[in-house]
Amino acid sequence: MDTLYFAPGTCSLAVHIALEEVGAPFQAVRVDLAHGQQRGADYLALNPKGRVPLLLTAQGPLTETPALLLYVAQRFPQAGLAPLDDAFTLARIQAFNSYLCSTVHVAHAHGKRGSRWVDADDTAAIEAMRRKVPHSYGECFELIERELLQGPWVMGEHYTIADPYLFTLAGWLESDGVDPSHLPKVLAHRQRMAERPAVQRALARVQLG
Structure with missing residues (x-):
């Protein structure tokens, strides 16, 4: 196990x-x-x-x-949960998940863990990174809303491993100072996910x- x-x-x-x-x-x-x-x-x-x-x-x-x-x-x-026999579509899922991992999550972490990038005693730099989060994290989700989230699921009609990952990061929007009201597709996806028994x-x- x-x-x-x-x-x-x-x-x-x-x-x-x-x-x-x-x-x-x-x-x-x-x-x-x-x-x-x-x-x-x-x-x-x-x-x-x-x-x-x-x-x-x-x-x-x-x-x-x-x-x-x-x-x-x-x-x-x-x-x-993934099109294992379709190399192109699987690569698109991996591209989406890689974006969440390498860019979106990092934008979030700038607000919580700035000391990963600058000295812990550099309070001005850490505060500057924190102030930037609502813009940088929100900008990432604007791209997801506009270009990447096909609907009703990330890849369209089929639920995949991209969906729980997006749901997880979308759950941080409000705490990161992002107003999700202008992200209707992301909000609908978050609600749809919340209704799943899993x-x-x-x-x-x-x-x-």
């Missing part, structure tokens, strides 16, 4: 949802980020990056949300964890 190491309010929710969608047997272990558990020796022995999510499989540990989502889709192909199960696990 795989073990998902997660933390509430992080992108690990996307993997949590995907595992619920495919009906995978898995154990969920909460990592206490507030108390630095991710930097403890035991956790770093599994994931030297000191981040979540981490999926511990029978073959070893896996990290990075796009990789974990594709792993789930490939391990449970009958669930149809999403509800994942959220319940996170809250209980």
